[in-house]
Amino acid sequence: MGSGHSHASMGHSELTSQAVAARRRANRILAAVLVPLTLLTLVAMAMLWPSGTKEGISLANPYSAAPGVTFDTGKIQSVAVESCMQGSNASGPTSDTGQQAQQDPGQQGSDCTFAFTEPDQGGSPVKVVINPDVAKSHGVKVGDQIRYLNLSNAQGASASQGSPAYIFVDFVRTMPIVFLALLYAFVVIAVARWRGFRALVGLVGAYFVLVSFMLPGLVEGKPPLLLALVGSTVIMIGVLYFAHGFSARTSTALLGTMFGLGITALLAAWATDAANLAGVGSHDATTLINTSDSISISGVILCGLIISGLGVLNDVTITQSSAVWELYELAPGTSARKLFTSAMRIGRDHIASTVYTIAFAYAGAALPILIIVMLYNRPLGETLTSAELSEEVIRTLVGSIGLVLAIPVTTLIAVLVVKATGIRTAGLPEGGAPGDQGTVTHPVNPDYVDDTGALAAAAASSRSRHTPPEGSEAADTRRGRRADRG
Template identity: 30%
Template sequence: MNKKLRVSFIYGIFCVIIFMLFVYSNDTSSKYNKDVKEIKAKVTKVDDSNVVKAGVSAIGFQELEVVAINSEYKGKSITVQNQLLGKLDYDNYYKVGDKIIAAVKVEDNKIIDAKAVELYRQNYLLIIFLVFVILLIIYARSIGIKALLSFLCTLFVLWKFLIPNLLQGRNPLLIAFVTLFVLSGIILFTVAGLNKKGISAFLGTISGLLITLVLTIIVGDKLGLMGMTSPYAETIVFSGYFDLNMLYIFYVSIIIGSSGAAMDIAMDVSSACQEIKTKKEEITQKELIKSGFNVGRDVIGTMTTTLLLAYSGGYLTLLMLFQIRDSSFTRIINMKIIAAEIMRTLIGSIGLIIVAPITAIIAGVLMGKKIYQ
């Protein structure tokens, strides 16, 4: 086994280990009530007699007969209720043959209540993930395996470090910086290696994100945002987390949202500088910095628009609603939710603009040849 194949195999083993840790370290039972368990079941009978339909929405409840297909209740027939609130973004309308997740309440080892939670979509999501993994490895080969490792590490750090610490009420900005510092190191050094290219990309990313964090705090204070514009923010607060600083958590979401693009730009500029240095070893620091600036300008030209499209896509239906109601530009631009998204887009874009030249300067200094040499 040659060295490159051996390294790829090791990275592959790490990917499997992290994936297994992520999957099996999550308890499927409810964290709020230890008497409630979540099971997978198949719908065998549906009773819609208590459902009132109005167009595409429905209010009332379905009574379902389901058969458990996992857990200690496997093969057992259970009666499950599915509450319908008339909200299409929350409701699931089940039919015979559907596989669902049901929450069953147990007392003295007997099921005393059961409710439908969600349609079981996991298998299809897993298929999409496998397609992503296969295409990534086919195209990028050993780099693809490294990228997959960093992808899984990112999931693990976000779910096991960032989210728990935020919920425990620790300083969101400090936790976010530690998270991004660790993730930037993992992602960039895993892909680029611990060399001048990786160091340049890492320092450029961290410097840009620090400046972006400061700008976010300053601008956010001026806009008078309370941090409640993010999805489910209100639900979290009224779930008992009244002491959370939702404004700072909103700031954290901005920084994390732009961090991936910042790493992309930093790596693009750093890689370009290394390629130039490889082809022209005598290139000076000044010339290499100038080349890095030129590459950064081209990348920023498309990346800024990418951020705008990404955020606009998330609120496409809201933009459609504005068109329907013929809302004025002044009203739209000053709405809290729109102001928050504009802030998110512009602050993220400013961060990207900052990352590119900083990375070019660092890469030029580290890789270029000093003039007096």
Template identity: 35%
Template sequence: MSHGHGHSHGVDVATLPTASRRTRRILTAVLVPAALLTLVALVVLWPGSVRGEPTAADGERALGTVVAVAEQACPADAPQRRCGAATVRVIDGPGAGTDQQVDLPQGPGTTALHVDDDVVLLHFPEAVPGGRAYAVVDRQRAAPMIWLLVLAVGVILAFGRRRGVSSLAGLAVSFGVLLLFVVPAILDGSAPLLVAVVGASAIMFAALYLTHGVNVHTSVAVAGTLASLVLTGVLGAVFTSAMHLSGAGSDDSAYLSVTRAGLDLRGLLLAGIVIGALGVLDDVTVTQAVTVAELTPAATSRWALFQAAIRVGRAHVALAVNTIVLAYAGASLPLLLLIAAGNAPLGELLTSEFLAQEILRSAVGTIGLVASVPITTGLAVLVAELRGEPVRARHRM
């Protein structure tokens, strides 16, 4: 699930009304223990090294450049369309500096090799007795990826300026938590749902405060996001059990079940739901917290303030729900093609394990997203300082 567009992201929260000391104390009493608990859980669950040492049976990776291609006619009964060999100059890895013969790659997803193509090789001299020691397994794509990332960062910085820098810092923290904590901890045998909740909480605290600053409005958004994440996790657990989902409905999950014995695939499914929900939840909660702050000076009562902010939230969440559905549909496009081309009854397809998992993700994520609007709006209204109320000492959080 990707991050939403967010109406609030163009608002400088530093210019919004300040909060009272009472409001600050309430939010601190709630969020500081939650942050400390997240930090303690990170330390306790932090994994060791989970990467296995490569063995001879795995082969060795090498990089090379195609210097010649020699195609030949395929036998009449051959399944492949392109036969022949290519000469690859190994530039890094085992055999660097030598020219090696490789068979032209076959199978689904492979593309034709041409001279000057940069490829990834697997050196496996004992794979086939009397066969070639190298095989092309992928294309080198580091250079275009780096240029794409540089372009994306440049666009963000040019448009967002200071806020762009903070958003990139939040993004770096998010990827760091996912790659250094969530994935290794799950592979290390920790409960996937617990790891996902702790990781999502860490991402939420870091990303929201880095992007929007340490202030009462961001704190309200953090509290609303945390409550909505808990609701999403609970709903996911309940309906995963009610629908008797094993979490092994996809080829990737089936492969993990074989290569990682003991991995909790159902927990892994729930972990994906929680982490995916965070991407849109933080956008919606920040929007609602800032909306309440903007509407507070003109509000006549807390109920009127709540109703006005909810109207804004309805318009925002309608777009966000559409974003969720389209994101899942885009990720599952090959599955949709299989459904359209298949002959199985629709009811049977919809209740199959794999498609049921996708429906669960979409439905639970949508419910959590919709619930985040009244939850965050209610919290923001509770701590809002309306005109006509007793004046208290105001301090920026």
């Protein structure tokens, strides 16, 4: 009688060994596909790696200063609105500026915003003139840290010329950005713990690939499509495995991500040419065109279309892969068709929410352009296809198509992998008909599987196997223990 309980324990141990062996088998199947792809990607990366030289590229640094001119920082002590002719003074209005204003009555009515600023390097407060657009849109206030151009020691500069000696350049944003970065890292690590920390480190690695490989490659005129595909694949390999570990789930998500990247790259290449995305409406694109003949603005746009969808694509593929594994472990006897159908229910919900995520993310980034276009009172169709908005619209559509198609492909790959592991003996036989015999060691959630009758039979069978027969020694012992507790 007692041997029956011992036999159940032996069966559980044997099942665990089978599960471990099955997962190893799944990893081998995926490695046979992913290892050649990874090696091919690394070889392509080595061949495309930029030299790092910037010969023939001339771009004036807007923050470079002429002899005697410096960029200084300081803290605003007070703000005043005065005549613009008083800007030549370093500490405040004097009778000299009043005389200058009288000599030039055409500017007496012009008022400017001045910030009396204490330099961080020490010394008396200086009078910094604030740009009109900054004064009107955001303004400055006491306590702000600003960066300003110091022209007081410039060669040939003279305060008597009526030009300001200190000109506002930008705000110093170091503290708020550092605070937000530390808060973000703290929240991610506190909630996701070690995995969150690894994801942050993986993000640093991703930016390293972007800055050291993709951007210099675009500057040197490397093929943008190959550059984006190779760089994005390397980023995804590093980020996925570093954040989620080496497992069949991660490898499945990586395969789905590669498929999504391929679809996105093909669509982006076609759309960039078909829609004539030249980037001529952007000031930054115009600057790049005049910087070097080797920089292709269309290539930069193409590369941007592919990179922009990486984060969301990674999100949906890893979610779908994990969903398939969890569903299968909850009900190992589920058929491949039912497993795919159940996982796609989750995928469809994810598709709906992710489409909104991409659309609103791009809309938020292009909000100033949207407002300007709205004020033009142009027809909707003409507006969406205009030079100002067409790039954002195509980026949204291309990224959405890639991630939507990646979900069923990732789900299918995950189902094929879990079924190829061959752990059908761990649950109900394939199909899971009521009354079938098997060993169920995982909790079953009927919300994820259609065949509730099979699940109920599995649960009943599991209870019957773990309940000693009436009159047996084990049953008498269990009743005695309940009586003692009572």
